[in-house]
Every structure is written in structure tokens, then in C-alpha cells.
Amino acid sequence: MRYYPINIDITDKRCVVLGGGGVAERKVESLLKCRGRVTVISLDLTPRLKELLSHSKIQHVCRGYQRGDFEDAFLVFVATNDSMANTEASLEALEKGILVNTVDTPKRCNFIVPSVVDRDDLVITISTSGKSPALAKKIREELETSYGEEYSIFLTIMGAVRERLLKASNNSEKNRKTFYRLVDSNMLDFIKEGKKDKVDSILLDALGEGYSLDELEIGI
Incomplete structure (x- = not known):
């Protein structure tokens, strides 16, 4: 599949992350950096997510996924270890025309996240259209040595x-x-x-x- 490269303004937009593990944590951090308004839906949270919650940086719904969780959502990341919940959640988001990324399941996504070299306002993205994340990572690491702080x-x-x-x-x-x-x-x-x-x-x-x-x- 050929993806269209685009940068999106998520400032103050409702972004939902389904899951509370390490992958979800990384998604939350990236959304907060771009000033998204983040809700995490998960029974459990990593220590870092608990810290963000204690500082009112995120909202937390302490349970698993339920249909209707994505009302008014602009963007959704699905990142749990429950494949059935992941499928149901991604289908709901797709039905509602919401931007959704289901981690490690491209067929359940309408966007993918490229590999990123982040130097604050300088953001360089690398995508292999999902064909080789390993190559994207290799190129990112090479670029990181060329484009420093x-x-x-x-x-x-x-x-x-x-x-x-x-x-x-x-x-x-x-x-x-x-x-x-x-x-x-x-x-x-x-x-x-x-x-x-x-x-x-x-x-x-x-x-x-x-x-x-x-x-x-x-x-x-």
C-alpha cells in the first residue's frame, strides 16, 4: 500500500490510547508532546503513565474497551494484548471514520506511524510503507548521527x-x-x-x- 505523507495538528484534540503498557506509554508521550488531549483506557498503567496521571497530564478510564469509547475522538491508538478487543476497537474507529492505528496490525489501520528523528521543531520521518520497519529504524539511526541537538x-x-x-x-x-x-x-x-x-x-x-x-x- 502507498501511504500519503502528512503532518496533523492534534492540539487540544481528543486522542484515545487503548492499553496501558510500554507501547501505549510511548504513544501517549508522543501525543502529549504534540499537545493532544489524551485519554488512556486500561485496567493497568505503567509507572510512567501513573506519573502522568498524577500530574493531570492524561485522563484515565480504569477498565477494558467498551463500544462507544471513541465518541468525539479525533485519533485512536489500539495497543492492548487482547486481540479480540483490539479487533472490535479498531473496527469501531474505522466505522466512525476516526484516525486509528492498531499496533502491529496494518490491516486494522487507516494510518501508520513512521520512524521519526525528532529535534523539536525539526522532525524527519522515514517510512517503508510498512514493508520493513527494521530498515526504517536503520535509516533513522543513521540520520540521528547527522542531525544532532x-x-x-x-x-x-x-x-x-x-x-x-x-x-x-x-x-x-x-x-x-x-x-x-x-x-x-x-x-x-x-x-x-x-x-x-x-x-x-x-x-x-x-x-x-x-x-x-x-x-x-x-x-x-
């Missing part, structure tokens, strides 16, 4: 610069050249090496006064 800081800088620059100037062609100049600079290397003065020098040369890391309130 410095990319997260770089994007924070670029986001702050972009916001200020677009307010200060409506010259789109000039702004475009400035953005590419920063991307093509050695800033990433200097961030990785912790050379704040070098980063400030690049920002000053490209943008002039008012764009130092201190003025942007960004640390490296």
Missing part, C-alpha cells in the same frame, strides 16, 4: 529571526536571501561547538544590530 537550537534562532525580520521589513526578496545566507553559514557548527561569539558575529553580519543571542533571548 544543534538543529533544535538553530531552528529556535531562525524562528525568532524570522518573526522579527518579517515585522521589520516587507521586502520578501531581501528577506529570502537573508534566510538562505543564515542557512548556508557555519552557524550550525558554531552552535554545536558552543561558540556563542561566532554565532553572534554571523547574526550581526547578516542582520545588523538587535539580533544577538542575548537580544533574541536564546542560549546555547
Whole structure:
């Protein structure tokens, strides 16, 4: 099957995770990172899920699956060790047109989750359309060595610069050249090496006064 790649905004949307084990925990963590409103349905929870519940990060329904659990749900992960419950739950979600992923059962899904390199705002996804998760993992591990945490800081800088620059100037062609100049600079290397003065020098040369890391309130 050929899947269409897409990024979805789940901010404040009801996301249901059926199951309370390790796989469910990973799904919950990823949903919370993207600001989903998460409900976990399970008799048992991992220690981490209990911690999230104690801090009111998730809602918990302490029982197994029941038909009707997915009312108003935007997205569902089915991740229990009960194959019959998994089948019934995924069928309900599919019938209602809800986005559903049944872990390790592609035929019960209308979307799959790619392998991800996550550097905050930089998100690189790798998919083999379900044919070889092992290859997707191998490629992800290779990319993780090339795209380190410095990319997260770089994007924070670029986001702050972009916001200020677009307010200060409506010259789109000039702004475009400035953005590419920063991307093509050695800033990433200097961030990785912790050379704040070098980063400030690049920002000053490209943008002039008012764009130092201190003025942007960004640390490296």
C-alpha cells in the first residue's frame, strides 16, 4: 500500500490510547508532546503513565474497551494484548471514520506511524510503507548521527529571526536571501561547538544590530 505523507495538528484534540503498557506509554508521550488531549483506557498503567496521571497530564478510564469509547475522538491508538478487543476497537474507529492505528496490525489501520528523528521543531520521518520497519529504524539511526541537538537550537534562532525580520521589513526578496545566507553559514557548527561569539558575529553580519543571542533571548 502507498501511504500519503502528512503532518496533523492534534492540539487540544481528543486522542484515545487503548492499553496501558510500554507501547501505549510511548504513544501517549508522543501525543502529549504534540499537545493532544489524551485519554488512556486500561485496567493497568505503567509507572510512567501513573506519573502522568498524577500530574493531570492524561485522563484515565480504569477498565477494558467498551463500544462507544471513541465518541468525539479525533485519533485512536489500539495497543492492548487482547486481540479480540483490539479487533472490535479498531473496527469501531474505522466505522466512525476516526484516525486509528492498531499496533502491529496494518490491516486494522487507516494510518501508520513512521520512524521519526525528532529535534523539536525539526522532525524527519522515514517510512517503508510498512514493508520493513527494521530498515526504517536503520535509516533513522543513521540520520540521528547527522542531525544532532544543534538543529533544535538553530531552528529556535531562525524562528525568532524570522518573526522579527518579517515585522521589520516587507521586502520578501531581501528577506529570502537573508534566510538562505543564515542557512548556508557555519552557524550550525558554531552552535554545536558552543561558540556563542561566532554565532553572534554571523547574526550581526547578516542582520545588523538587535539580533544577538542575548537580544533574541536564546542560549546555547
